[in-house]
Amino acid sequence: MSGLIGHPGILRELHALAESADPPHALLLAGPEGTGRTLLALEYAKLLNCERAVPPAGASLFGDALPPAVSNIPCNECRPCRHINEGTHPDIITLAPGDTLCRPRAGETSHERHPLSRDIRICQVRGVIDLVSRYPFEARTRMILIDPAERFGRDSAHTILKTLEEPPGHTVFALISAAPEAIIETILSRCRRIDVHTVARAEIEAGLVERGVAPALAAEAATASRGRPGRALAFANEPDLMGVRKRLLERCERIATASNADRFRYSEEMAERWRRDRATVLNEIDAWEAFWEDRLRAAARVSGQGPAATVARADVVGATAALRAVQRARDDLQAQVMARAAIDLMLLSFPRSTLGGPVQEDTASHA
Numbered sequence: 001m002s003g004l005i006g007h008p009g010i011l012r013e014l015h016a017l018a019e020s021a022d023p024p025h026a027l028l029l030a031g032p033e034g035t036g037r038t039l040l041a042l043e044y045a046k047l048l049n050c051e052r053a054v055p056p057a058g059a060s061l062f063g064d065a066l067p068p069a070v071s072n073i074p075c076n077e078c079r080p081c082r083h084i085n086e087g088t089h090p091d092i093i094t095l096a097p098g099d100t101l102c103r104p105r106a107g108e109t110s111h112e113r114h115p116l117s118r119d120i121r122i123c124q125v126r127g128v129i130d131l132v133s134r135y136p137f138e139a140r141t142r143m144i145l146i147d148p149a150e151r152f153g154r155d156s157a158h159t160i161l162k163t164l165e166e167p168p169g170h171t172v173f174a175l176i177s178a179a180p181e182a183i184i185e186t187i188l189s190r191c192r193r194i195d196v197h198t199v200a201r202a203e204i205e206a207g208l209v210e211r212g213v214a215p216a217l218a219a220e221a222a223t224a225s226r227g228r229p230g231r232a233l234a235f236a237n238e239p240d241l242m243g244v245r246k247r248l249l250e251r252c253e254r255i256a257t258a259s260n261a262d263r264f265r266y267s268e269e270m271a272e273r274w275r276r277d278r279a280t281v282l283n284e285i286d287a288w289e290a291f292w293e294d295r296l297r298a299a300a301r302v303s304g305q306g307p308a309a310t311v312a313r314a315d316v317v318g319a320t321a322a323l324r325a326v327q328r329a330r331d332d333l334q335a336q337v338m339a340r341a342a343i344d345l346m347l348l349s350f351p352r353s354t355l356g357g358p359v360q361e362d363t364a365s366h367a
């Protein structure tokens with residue numbers, strides 16, 4: 001079974017693209033991590049490689065039979081489909097920051113290794129161009145996944161342009177990005193862009209149950225995943241991760257009621273961590289989003305007149321501003337804005353007077 005949950009519309013689109021006279025040779029799958037971007041790219045790879053997708057040689061045996069029904073492709077049973085699903089296909093290649101495909105310039109005598117580099121470097125692009133010039137091992141169509149695609153350095157971006165635009169017929173690219181606005185326009189314009197959004201909670205829950213997850217756990221994991229099936233699957237496989245998330249939310253609660261000095265200490269710690277461990281910082285930003293969404297929902301439930309309603313209305317305004325600040329911080333971080341500045345700005349935008357405790361007069365907090 002494919003790991004993908006949700007996105008029926010995108011699947012239809014990928015089918016149509018794969019069956020068109022001129023399937024796009026560069027896709028951009030843009031959307032948050034955990035939504036299924038990579039699985040969708042692999043779906044496209046299967047569509048282009050499934051043995052049932054084209055009539056075998058000697059198709060006249062089948063007379064004028066219609067091509068197999070769309071729903072049978074990819075079959076997930078033939079050799080290419082299985083190898084793609086298992087992650088063992090030799091022609092599905094991922095280019096990421098680090099040493100992947102690094103190919104020093106001809107005659108370059110010393111090329112320092114760079115397994116921890118944060119960019120996709122020009123030596124790696126050289127490796128891609130070299131690879132693309134050769135035939136795939138066994139695939140009809142090789143796929144090169146570039147993830148995350150916003151990490152091209154300027155030189156490497158320019159160097160890959162021509163290959164991206166006109167790869168030989170046996171190679172397609174799939175660019176994966178949570179921050180497509182950080183990708184240069186000349187690259188964007190060469191890709192068929194597909195926006196991958198979060199998935200409805202009920203759809204994720206049903207998808208987990210279909211995969212044999214116990215209903216109660218499926219419901220809990222779907223809720224905690226906030227629209228990201230990949231994360232929901234991880235939660236279902238390892239429920240302890242939800243405890244980690246709960247602790248993050250408790251931390252948000254503490255910071256939200258803390259003094260400015262404490263908030264800045266927290267910001268400093270997060271910015272420092274961003275340099276070595278982006279994933280946990282992004283997780284924490286997600287936790288902040290969940291935190292303020294909960295506040296917003298709670299406040300929006302209060303209606304009518306009187307002091308409680310007045311406080312609730314202020315809460316709605318405060319939480320809405322906070323959510324905008326969270327989104328902006330996430331965008332800024334991914335667009336390589338100075339982490340400290342981005343996080344400070346976010347924390348300054350959080351209201352402090354609206355956390356259910358005594359209402360404080362603190363106009364300065366509504367930045």
Ligand SMILES: [Zn+2]
Pocket residue numbers: 049050051052074075076077078079080081082
């Ligand atoms: Zn197949």
Ligand SMILES: [Zn+2]
Pocket residue numbers: 102103104111112114121123124
């Ligand atoms: Zn290199």
